[in-house]
Structures are given as structure tokens and as C-alpha cells.
Amino acid sequence: MPEVIFPGPEGRLEGRYHPQKERNAPIAIVLHPHPQFGGTMNNKVVYNLHYAFHNLGFTVLRFNFRGVGRSQGEYDQGVGELSDAAAALDYLQSMNNSFKHCWVAGFSFGAWIGMQLLMRRPEITGFVSVSPPANMYDFSFLAPCPSSGLIINGDADRVAPPADTRALVTKLHEQKGITITHEEREGADHFFQDPHMEPMIATVSDYVKRRLTETTR
Template sequence: MAELILTGAAGRLEARYNQAESENAPIALILHNHPKAGGSMQDRVTVMLHKLFVERGFSTLRFNFRGVGRSQGNFDNGQGELSDAASALDWLQSQNPVAPVTWVAGYSFGSYIALQLLMRRPEIDGFITVATPANHYDLSFLAPCPSSGMMFYGSNDQVSPPADLERSASKIRTQKGETVEWEMIEGADHFYRNELDLLRDRAANYLDRRLAQPRKAAPAPRR
């Protein structure tokens, strides 16, 4: 794994990167939990998601949002962090110009940013989110959601209560041919203290199922 410093809108971004052996490997961007709650790219859920994609041959990048670790800048209530994610995805694509598949995954606050990002980047083919804080952020911007994905949540999550995620997810509308699923991890709290292995297994099953399906048609080039 390479330790990197990327360039973001607010300055440098500290990152970790695994380059796949295949020249035409798929790519994945992993986004961490809330910076003001101790979130960083070293969070155990974030690291688990990173490893999940690496094990399936993805060139995979995770990074610290602005103001975290060695990343410059200050927390920007989501707007600046979305810009950070876009810069990181730009870099990842520049290193893998023929990547046939692009995924994004996020945990807690990072899942909110991931969902924002996929609405702006039509090349994103799929997503996995964990503990999306639907009680703190309005997900109505997913109208319609342009990519298929999975939203995992814990039955004992007191930070992002399951009822809020279920209510928001049930209202999501998708583009033709896309499906957004949501799955509860029984017994899991917001931090997956005792259920991380179960989360990994469920996420792996979903990702493997998706990767076995035919790819959707490539989107029109961005202008």
C-alpha cells in the first residue's frame, strides 16, 4: 500500500492507495466517517471497505478529508468534503485511465458524501454505504438515483436510527435499470463494535453478486 499526498481544493490530502496488477482494473474510492467525531481513513469500517475492494482486484483509494491527519484545510460541513472526494476521484481516474468500472463506498458521514458524489459523476457504476446518517441529512437529492447500490445499517444504531434510514431509502427512486437495496445488520451499533465481520461478509456477498452481473452501458462523456 502506497502512502500519498494528493492535491485538493484546500491543499494537500493524505491518502492510502493500492494499485491493482491489471492495467484495466476497476477502481474504488472509499470515504471515511465524520471528521468532527474522530473520523479518519484509519477507521476500522473504512479500512474494511478498502480491503474488500482490494481483494477483488480494484485499484482502491482512501484519504483523509480536509483538516484530518495531514490533510490541509478545515471542516466545511460537507461542501468542501465533496470537493475533496471529487479531487480524489479525479486522481484515481488519472492513474487508471482505462478502468472499466468505478465504485464508491462510504461510512457514516462518508456515505452521505459518497451519495452526493455519485449524483454528480455519471461514470460511477455502483456504491456501498454503511450507517448513512439519514436523520442528519436529507437524502431527497437521490431523485432519481443514477446507480445501483447497497445501504447497510445496524439494528442497534443509536446515532443513525434504522427507522430513519428505512424511511429515506423507501422513498428513493432510481433511473431505469438501477436498483437501490438496503439491508439491516442485526445487533450492530453505529460503530459495528461486535458485528464488523458480519458486515464484511454481507458487503462481500453484495459486491460479488454485482460484479457477476453484466455491466451497464457506459455514460456519455462529461463536458
């Protein structure tokens, strides 16, 4: 999988780009957890999400937010990181201008950024949010949420308590025209440490596969 360097708002951004041979393959970006708490594009959840999408036929890009790894710039409270994600999507689309579907996936802080990106980019047709930190960040901008997607968390999550995630899902369920699928894994913590990683990724893969099948009928 080639390492890539592409332009971001504050200088270069470092990523991993995994293309398909098919020119019209669907595309996805995967967003990593909080930069100030050790989050990088090589986080285990992010890495596994990346390969799950690629195995489903997606051309996939994951990258380091500003100030992480070889990406230039400094942490910017989520504002600059959203701009980084938009630049990453621009880069991915420039390399794949005949894509059929565009998805965003994020873990923890990355889930929050991904949902904001969803609001700004109408071409995004689906999302996956793993362990969204609804207790730490305001998700009220999802009014209305423009796309159907999957929210998945663990019922033993002490970083982003399940009650807050359930409250977020309840609010999204009230919206018309979209379907929010919610999966809560019994015994799983915030990071889906083994033995919960594999079943979580399988749930994501099954969901994305079903959505793709529905749109090609």
C-alpha cells in the same frame, strides 16, 4: 500499501493507495466518517471496506478529508469535503485511465458525501453506503438516484436510527431503473463493533462480487 499525497481544492490531501497489477482493474474510493467526531481514513469500517474492495480486484484509494491527519484545510460542513472526494476520484482516475467500473463506498458522514458524489459523476457504476445518517442530513438530492447500490445499517444504531434509514430506502425503492439493496444487521450498532464487523464486510463483498459478475456476463 503506499501513502500518497495528491492535490485537493484547499491544498494537499493524504491518502492510502492500493493498486492492482491489472491495468483495467475496477476502481473504488472509500470515504471516512465525520472529521469533527474523530473520523479518519483509518477508521475500522473504512479500513475493512478498503481491503474488501481490494480483495475483489479493485484498485482502491481512501483518504483524509481536509483538516484531518496530514490533509490541509479546515472542516467545511460537507461542501468542501464533497470537493475533496471529487479531487480524490480525479486522482484515482488519472492513475487508472482504463478502468472498467468505478465505485464509491462511504461510512456514516462519508456515506452522505459518497451519495452526493454519485449524483455528480456519471462514471460511478455502484455504491456502498454503511450507516447513512439519514436523520442528520438531507438525502432528497437523490432524485433520481443514478446508480444501483447497497445500503447497510444495524438495527441497534443509536447515531442514525434504523427508522430513518428505512424511510430513505423506501423512497429510493420508488425510483425506476435502479435497484437499491438494503441489509439491516440484527444487533449491530452504528460502528458495527464485533461481532458484527466481519458479517457486514462479508455482505458488502458478496454484493459487490454479484454486481461485477452480472456486468461481465
